[in-house]
Amino acid sequence: MTAQLEAPARTRGGGGLAGGLATMVIGAASSQFGAAVGAHAFGSIGPAGVVAVRQMVAAAVLIPVGRPPLHRFRWPQWWPTILLGLVFATMNLSLYIAADRVGLGLAVTLEFLGPLSVALAGSRTGRDLVCAFGAAxxxxxxxxxxxxxxxxxxxxxxxxxxxxxxxxLLNRLLGRRLPGLQAPAAATTVSVLLYLPVLAWLIGSGRMTGAGLLFATGAGVFSSVIPYAVDLIALRRVPPRFFGVVMSVHPVFAALAGLVLLGQALHPHEWLGILIVVAVNAFAVTPPRRTKIDQDLSGTA
Structure with missing residues (x-):
């Protein structure tokens, strides 16, 4: 992992881990449920329209709650905020395009290579090399x-x-530079500004139907507001490697949401591929068990 992600979590006790686990599982399930709900609006407003509404909903909720003092931001706070806003805009759109073309389960599994790469970045051990080949x-x-x-x-x-x-990486960095929910609120504001032309075109062309708006709003609540908030909270409560292990459930939740809500049944090889990627990630981010010799050596060091 990178040095940024190796910073110690604020709470390491059993209660903190239990609360962090519950928070992350809720966030993962909410994110994939919202993605499936948003897919129902593709026919009327398209993936870009769904993302535009998602960001508007997220901003409407996060800005009043986070209250980011944008006029007081300094450059060390602004540059990661701007980058995170660009990431929000691009990540959501690219995922929805992938989900529309290859299915939600496959799309999220491919997206999941991102956290796995973060877990393996900077390491040159044989264990991590095996993980990289396993993911491939x-x-x-x-x-x-x-x-x-x-x-x-x-x-x-x-x-x-x-x-x-x-x-x-950016959420972890901003979690140390901005208190509360100021980071996702400010970054969502940046993302909304980027999507204003899309919203204007949808309204002007009459494509913003009631059903499309409803589904996209649901996606905004379940895939933006809840996950952005709980991820930031969780990254302050649990060790980064523990965060990575729990994030392994995302592809599984995505496959289930695609099956139940979108009727996207997966082939056996697709389920096998998802399970391989999930298992590799869990293995990659779980610290190897130390032998008694290692422990004795570290105790005498």
Whole structure:
């Protein structure tokens, strides 16, 4: 992991970990449920329209709660905030494009390579090399590349992975520089400004239907407001590696949400690929058990 993510969590006790675990599981389930709900609006307002409404909803909730004093921000606070806003805008759009083209389960599994990359970054151990090959094998089994593969959808999922890795690093950094929910509130404001032209076009063209607006609003609440808040809270309560292990449930929740809410049944090889990627991530972010010899040596050091 990077040095930024190795900073100690604020609470390491059993109560803190239990609360952090519950918070992260709720956030993961909410995020994938919201993504499936938002997919129902693709036909009327498209992925970009869903993201635009999502960001408006997130801003409407987070700004009054977080109350970011934007006029007092200094450059060390502004530059990661601007970058996080760009990440919000790009991550959501690329994920929805991927979900629309290759299915929610496959899209989120590809996106999940982002947190896995963060967990492996900077390490050169044999264990991490095995994890990297395992992740590659899992993605290959999941996609099974063929001439007719939807490479645009797959590429969108990989772009979402890059964004998710950036989201973790920037959120961790801003969690130390801004109190409360000021970081996601300010970054969402930046993202909303980027999507104002999309909202104006949808309204002007008459494509903003009631059903589309309703589904997109639901996506905003479940996939933006709740996850942004709980991720920031969790990153302050639990060790980063523990955070990475629990985030392994995202692809599984996504596959279940796609199956139940969107009727996107997965093939056996796709389930196998998802499980391989999840297992590799859990293995990668779990510290290796120290032998008694290691413990004795560290005790005499």
């Amino acid at each position: 094998a899992g993605v290959y089994v999941l996609v099974l590349p063929q001439g007719g593969s939807d490479w645009y959808g797959i590429g969108s999922g990989l772009l979402a992975a890059v964004c998710w890795a950036s989201y973790i």
